[in-house]
Amino acid sequence: MNKYAIIVAGGKGQRMGGDIPKQFIPIHGRPVLMRTLDVFHTYDESVKLIVVLPAVQQEYWNELCDEYGFRVPHRLAIGGDTRFQSVANGLALVPDNEPEAVVAVHDGVRPFVSHEVVAACYEGAFKLQAVIPVTEVVETLRRLETEQTDGSSETVDRTCFRLVQTPQTFRAEVLKTAYRQEYSPFFTDDASVVEAMGFRVSLVAGNRENIKLTTPFDLKIAEVLLSDCR
Secondary structure (H helix, E strand, C coil), rough: CCCEEEECCCCCHHHHHCCCCCHEECCCCHHHHHHHCCCCHHHHCCCEEEEEEEEEHHHHHHHHHHHHHHCCCCEEECCCCCCHHHHHHHHHCCCCCCEEEEEEEEEEEEEEEHHHHHHHHHHHHHHCCCCEEECCCCCCEEEEEECCCCCCCECCCHHCCCCCCCCCEEHHHHHHHCCCCCCCCCCCHHHHHHHHCCCEEEECCCCCCCCCCCCHHHHHHHHHHHHHHH
């Protein structure tokens, strides 16, 4: 199996409330994006890493790599106007006609995915073509009654739902086929792109710590998680 990982890191950090894009914010003295790349590199040094960044951020990223002495091998792709285009640009760096290639697509601001989940995603995709990591819903869910104007809602069976994480992982030929179709606003993640082409997506167990760092509160959680690792 030839493993690739497309790390999508095009955030602007608007919900963080600061000037630094969220993927570059340091947690415990190291930028988030570097910690994310470290996970894949320490899992398996043979994973070919592709980092998708907006063109205007790439010089700054290279400066950070020099500043922190970051030497994990990776290639850069230019981010697009949509996540769909960003993934497509990263996917263009994965060779065609590589029968045993498996591609993981991961959020650059999810630095706490476990090695066990990464391994399960690669192995699952190699066997089943397309897998995504998920966790159970532990809180009560209510569905809004959209046709009502009084704010009516009802409880739904949470056992029928799962929370989706990344890395969403696919046989390379499956993902490349899916990303040749036209973009749709209904594509909320890579699984939805693949399903639109008729491929079946299977589920594997994720890890609860694999949170997406989006808000200042998430950074506080990240600091605690890193403190527990010491």
